[in-house]
Amino acid sequence: MKIIVLGAGVMGTAFTMPIADNGHEVHLVGTHLDGDIIEEIHETGVHPRLRSRVPDRVTPHPIASLGEAIRGADLVVLGVNSHGVAWAAEVLGPLLPPQVPVVMLTKGLHGDGSTLRILPELFSAHLPSGRVTNVMAIGGPCIAGELAARRHSSVVLSGRDPVALRTLAQALRSPYYHVWTSTDLTGVEVCVALKNLYALAVGLVIGLLEQEGIASNGARMHNLAAAIFAQGLYETAYLVRLMGGRVESVYTLPGAGDLYVTCQGGRNSRMGRLLGLGMAYAQAKAEHMPSESVEGAMLAEAIGDTVRTMIRTGALDAGQIPLMLRVIDIVCDGAPVNIPWEAFFREVN
């Protein structure tokens, strides 16, 4: 296959490893934000943030060469960030024959003020009017650096067409890249988007523990972190069902697996720590992580107003998502951390 990956961030680039190893012809096209990365790959063969050598089968391109690179492509993979989805659809639309499927690595949800949408729907909505493209997505616990190091990584390829899923999964699978398939595109996308927000919430505990210290008997705060982890999955299940997804996605790779891996460190955890230490979000962001994308906070900002509106109109039940609402308050309004225990696990019993 000829595969175009648009977006040369860590995930887009790491994804080129298994597909290049599988013998596909791979073209990695940087966005206008990736100019330096593409240049560095050209010069040294190494992705600067991934600190890994890009396979020889992968041809790097600047965004200006997209039109040329995409000619004859069998598959386009989107590695842009959540802010780049509409742009990508608008750029790709005129270049992309309708029969070429798209696979999104991008994670997020879109709030338009009154409803929440998964990103494959946002992408499709920005394609030329009337265009029907098979948009699939990959989700699951996959730290880019580990995939780039060819360490065992397990993901779910999701979409609406089971035959297309099976064929494509076969083409993507490698001895270290384990690809399952799911027709629950909505469930998978909701899970993998929300995990960033809930990983930030679990990360709060790192800061709370630093403040309070280890107890005299050696006790830490794993019980607290685990309760937040579980409440996050509970709320994820509520939203997955509400948006038409299946709960199976919540307790498998996209939900539990991806939340687990995202809690093992990374930017959401680091921001959670700062907030747990008592810093206001704006200060934490400006002073400690000014140029870093904290995806959990980006999600809170992207859907905060929409979620609040949907609660006012009765489209969402505030009692089912108290932890999400607290994270939105923390990120959007600078509210202090104050875990709403009494509101957790409403449905149990």
Add this chain to the structure above:
Amino acid sequence: MKIIVLGAGVMGTAFTMPIADNGHEVHLVGTHLDGDIIEEIHETGVHPRLRSRVPDRVTPHPIASLGEAIRGADLVVLGVNSHGVAWAAEVLGPLLPPQVPVVMLTKGLHGDGSTLRILPELFSAHLPSGRVTNVMAIGGPCIAGELAARRHSSVVLSGRDPVALRTLAQALRSPYYHVWTSTDLTGVEVCVALKNLYALAVGLVIGLLEQEGIASNGARMHNLAAAIFAQGLYETAYLVRLMGGRVESVYTLPGAGDLYVTCQGGRNSRMGRLLGLGMAYAQAKAEHMPSESVEGAMLAEAIGDTVRTMIRTGALDAGQIPLMLRVIDIVCDGAPVNIPWEAFFREVN
């Protein structure tokens, strides 16, 4: 309330903290294995393994005083280990008025060669013939040392009678001990038993990483651990449904929450590491953890034969529990670690 806790291990003793703080009259009765512990609490007021002061409201007793201590009790709490459940029923049976409910802290499953049973059923089966006692259970992510240090801990009290659950949860709750209720006794008990086995499986990755080392780009093996974590929950959901429980228990505190906390360290993880390093189970146990209870391995031993029989008779589908079967092979037969990727996540799609 007058509450008797039978079993002075770390969990039984830690449980006395919130109930004593709530003003109940608490009696901690050691089993015949807990003689030294009870003596030490008498002398120093401190539980030796928990390294925490036992509240003054808690009266320690040796097993010989059980009959005296239990007189007028409103509640009996079982803190014995999984091997002690039948014994506890036989000892308590003649002493316990039928209207006094029992709450089990003990985790495990019982395999009798042809079927699997949750421990509350095993306990009831060993009560005097015809006796009907309300047996409830507490599950969820609760490391004993953290509860003893009065750090936020969240659990589910489960049983068949919603009114009794609500009343008792109210009596147990404290500002740091968060108690929800669930009528899914089967689901909760299956989840909290299996988490030990799957935490051992996640722990394998610690050893595998030590063997392989950190990659040149800094990559570890969190993706691998997360996939095993998710497969564990997938298999848990299969068994919960099969035994008549509800999947809600899998993605909340008893399943995801308790597995998460159990993966943060402890004996299952330490055994997993040794196995991941390539040691055979018998050698790892004998040389490194001779006198320690590794609950995940104990569960594999307790249910291994029964699970294999149930697969032969068609009562269990081997394709739904490949990870459990591998852990059983490792623990019961000394099989090497070899992750059965191709068999994971059978139902997805």
